[in-house]
Amino acid sequence: MTEYRVYLVDRDGHFFDAVHLICADDAEGIGRAKELAVGHGVELWELDRKVAVFPDQNKTP
Template sequence: MMQQYRAYLVGENGVFRSAEAFEAPSDSSALAFAKQFTRLGKVEVWQLGRKVAVLESEQSRPPEPSRPTLTRQ
């Protein structure tokens, strides 16, 4: 069964700047969908009156550490 969600783009001052309503079958699917908006800033994902998660902005995330390469001798 599909559930109603909203992804809110949060401004630097903590005020919602915009919202995107969408449907998803589960919280994990909703988070995967909402992740696309993190390129614009921090995103709060809600399902009705329940806050599901806060996704940090891609811009504020530290770069992924590189994994050491194994070399054979």
């Protein structure tokens, strides 16, 4: 199992909260992090490795 942090990102690009996840692998971590990208962006990290970035799912282009 791998420990991840999902950082919630506001519209100005600042982290405002973090969610701790324990997942089997990157694929599971990515799936769970992507679900959190509602109303704000998210970044998924494993220690100092940025795994993925997801924009706000509700944001219109």
